[in-house]
Amino acid sequence: MIKARVTVTLKNGVLDPQGKAIEGALGSLGFDGVGQVRQGKVFDLELETADRAKAEADLKAMCEKLLANTVIENYTIALA
Amino acid sequence: MKSAVVQLPGLNRDRDMIAALTKICGHAPVTVWQTETELPDVDLIVIPGGFSYGDYLRCGAIAARMPVMQAIKAKAEAGVKVLGVCNGFQILLEAGLLPGALMRNASLKFVCREIRLEVVNAETAFTRAYEKGQIIRCPVAHHDGNYFADAETLAAIEGNGQVVFRYAEGTNPNGSINDIAGVINASGNVLGLMPHPENLIEAAHGGTDGRGLFASALDVIAA
Numbered sequence: 667m668i669k670a671r672v673t674v675t676l677k678n679g680v681l682d683p684q685g686k687a688i689e690g691a692l693g694s695l696g697f698d699g700v701g702q703v704r705q706g707k708v709f710d711l712e713l714e715t716a717d718r719a720k721a722e723a724d725l726k727a728m729c730e731k732l733l734a735n736t737v738i739e740n741y742t743i744a745l746a
Numbered sequence: 747m748k749s750a751v752v753q754l755p756g757l758n759r760d761r762d763m764i765a766a767l768t769k770i771c772g773h774a775p776v777t778v779w780q781t782e783t784e785l786p787d788v789d790l791i792v793i794p795g796g797f798s799y800g801d802y803l804r805c806g807a808i809a810a811r812m813p814v815m816q817a818i819k820a821k822a823e824a825g826v827k828v829l830g831v832c833n834g835f836q837i838l839l840e841a842g843l844l845p846g847a848l849m850r851n852a853s854l855k856f857v858c859r860e861i862r863l864e865v866v867n868a869e870t871a872f873t874r875a876y877e878k879g880q881i882i883r884c885p886v887a888h889h890d891g892n893y894f895a896d897a898e899t900l901a902a903i904e905g906n907g908q909v910v911f912r913y914a915e916g917t918n919p920n921g922s923i924n925d926i927a928g929v930i931n932a933s934g935n936v937l938g939l940m941p942h943p944e945n946l947i948e949a950a951h952g953g954t955d956g957r958g959l960f961a962s963a964l965d966v967i968a969a
Binding site for chain 2: 687
């Protein structure tokens, strides 16, 4: 079995109102000096294969087809 | 003209849509469940609003991958009119039938109120009953209606007349880029919009401004 982590983040230039709200909340908690905050999603997946190349190809297809909306989001794939 | 309304778990505006279509063309639309792969022979397919699959992952993302969407894609390619309202618009974008994406409202708040819409393109199969530049009333109710497209896509849809509805000045409820409220595909037979014209079609609704969209799409424009 291969464990993988997919991280999905908003592309540069795409407005992130949730990140902005988090940024504001951090400021109000007294954390000074926090610059821009951008939020995203993390998916932890277990794949029933030992073939790392296949796992990577499958994960890429999963990102393109469902996990990320590539109009507004980027993704990165990391195998454990 | 015959129409169909798509039903998916979590959609909750289907009854409003069925009522609107029935009142405007005199007979009820057929309903289509998400697992169906063969669609009836209709002139208009409508994906109504709601919260399909609980808005999990992204609004419309799971619904867009259901079998019925492949069938709708094939029908759209064959020229059948497809209309998506609210969650239906989100589903059409996620399915790649329309350009761009809808994101969380800039205010981060759910907005449920009446706005004003400018009919930017009155030459589409969905807006023939209106006049270019006409301002109509329309309710909105959504959390993720903030339309976004990259600069290249935006220039293309603005240049092609694919921006069909804009929030009229001062009424943009969600931060949409260029005040975009509704977009049509390049072939002119797939329209998505965030506002709910089906909720403003008879006197009891307090107005009939939404009627023109269905009258256009169903070809029942009064002479």
